Amino acid sequence: MNPADSDDALINFADDADDEIEVQASVDRYRxxxxxxxxxxxxxLLEQIEQGNIDLSPTFQRRDAWSRKNKSRFIESVALQLPIPQIVLAERKEQRGTYIVLDGKQRLLTLAQFAGELADDHPLWEDSAKAGPLRLSGLTVLTGLNGKTYKDIVSFPALGQVRTQFDNHTIRSALIRNWPDEDYLYEVFIRLNTGSARLSPQELRQAMKPGQFTEFLGVRSANSSVLQKILGLNAPDFRMRDVDLLLRLIAFLTRLPAYKGNLKPFLDETHDHYNARWSSEQNAVDNLVSRIEDGLEFLVRCFGDAREVGRRWAADQFDGPINRAVLDVQLASALDVEVRKAVQAGKLDLKATFIEMSLHNSEFTEAIAGTTKSIASIRTRYKCWKKALEDKIGAEIHMPSLPNG
Structure with a gap:
């Protein structure tokens, strides 16, 4: 399935569905x-994008979600001056008059691809130049615009009215200023999408935490074929849940002892940690991600199907949605030398061992179901999985150091 064709390209994560984001409930935060x-x-809006005041970074553009048909229909709606859903922007604290997009990125990107006049040094220019201007297709009302770009419309005097209607159509914009902290924007972000596909906090994290590690995560996850296979995608996820997953895997392999029981600040701190130390940590992180990808490929071979990796076993089959708590422990063991030797020698069937654990070890199954982010749940699932593998192969294996508590 291609993310450009559906908002449901990636089935939502099965674990921590309701408790990943925790914000203070005090009314004072909103005053x-x-x-x-x-x-x-x-x-x-186009002028704001052209001037860089509304950030649509190349990293986001590479995660373009809409098909050309959907983009064309949106442009047609604008030209017909039909009502367009509002966009929501938060003003950056460090630079007044510049904005983070909380809702409406795809709409703004489509407008820019169709009618933006980007300077040669604009961040979007390189990717936009490669793709070329958006050429409309599949229109059912303004059929005379099929096959045309915005420049074509400008060059045809007979289409002057259409251009005027397009340029002057108003789009409602909600602007947030003087927001207290990042958690406030997370809360707004989630409430905006209540009832729709749950968004990963990573989409907002990418906008609010610029830096070289941020760019690395976006590019490396987009280029990781095995990560896409496990997530059931054939292209980068436009809501950046693949970035979210890669960040989590890095955090759990390198900084787990620092975990305090709340996932969002832990991932935020990991993000900040590597952004601040990228010059000294880049090689180590790059090598670690190569090992992660190799470990995921190993798991795919062991399970025989990428869509069975990182899933719970229930009712005689693997669940559809990925369970990150399961993937955490599976990947950690896949990086161990003794586990690999045992699999290669035929002493260990990793898939069969996981199914056996799921059927007969209630302590383990409870630790990968429901709220999986507690320190107790993390310690339990790592210890149970480690012991099961050691019992099978008769040798000690190495797993990440665990948080206290």
């Missing part, structure tokens, strides 16, 4: 934030 609405014309 100082200023939220107001404004109507910006399409041309004004």
């Amino acid at each position: 100082d934030a200023v939220l107001y609405g404004t109507d910006w014309t399409v041309r004004t």
Whole structure:
């Protein structure tokens, strides 16, 4: 399935579905934030993008979600001056007048690809130049625009009215200023998407935490074929849950003793840690991700199907959604030399051992179900899995150091 064809390209993660984001409930947190609405014309929004005031980074553009048909229909709706859902922007604290996009990235990117006039040094230019201008197709109302780009419309005097309607159509924009902290924006982010596919906090993390490690995560996850296979994708996930998963795997393999029981700040801190230390940590992280990819390939070979890796066993089959708690322990063991030797020698069937554990070890199954992020759950599932493998191969294996508690 191609993310460009569906919002449901990646089935949501099965673990920690309701408790990954925890924010303070105090009303005081909401009093100082200023939220107001404004109507910006399409041309004004495009000027903001062209000037870099609304950030649509190349990393995001590579995760373009809409098909050309969907983009064309959106452009047609704008040209017909049909109502367009509002976009939501949060003003950056460090630079007034510049914005983080909380909702509406695909709409803004489509406008830029169709009618943006990007300077040669604009961050979007390289990828936009490669793709070429958006050429409309599949239109059912303004059929005379099929096959045309925005420049074609500009060059045809007979289409002047269509261009005017497009440029001057207003899109409602909600602007947030003076927000108290990142958790406030996370809360807004989640509430905006209540009832729709759950978004990963990584989408907002990528916007709010720029840096070389941030760029590395976006590029490396997008280029990881095995990560895409395990997630059931054939292209990068436009909601960046593949980035989220890669960040988590790095964090659990390198910084697990520092885990305090709340997943979001742990991943935030890991993100900040590597952004701040990238010059000294780059080689180590790059090598670690290569090992992670190799470990995932090893798991695919052991299980025989990428869509069975990182899934719970229930009702005589593997679940569809990925369970990150399962993948954490499976990957950790896949990096151990003794485990690999035992599999190669035919002494260990990793898939059969996991199914056996799922059927007969209630302590383990409880630790990979429901709320899996507690320190107790983490310690339990790592210890149970480690013991099961050691009993099978008769040798000690090495797993990450565990958090205290």
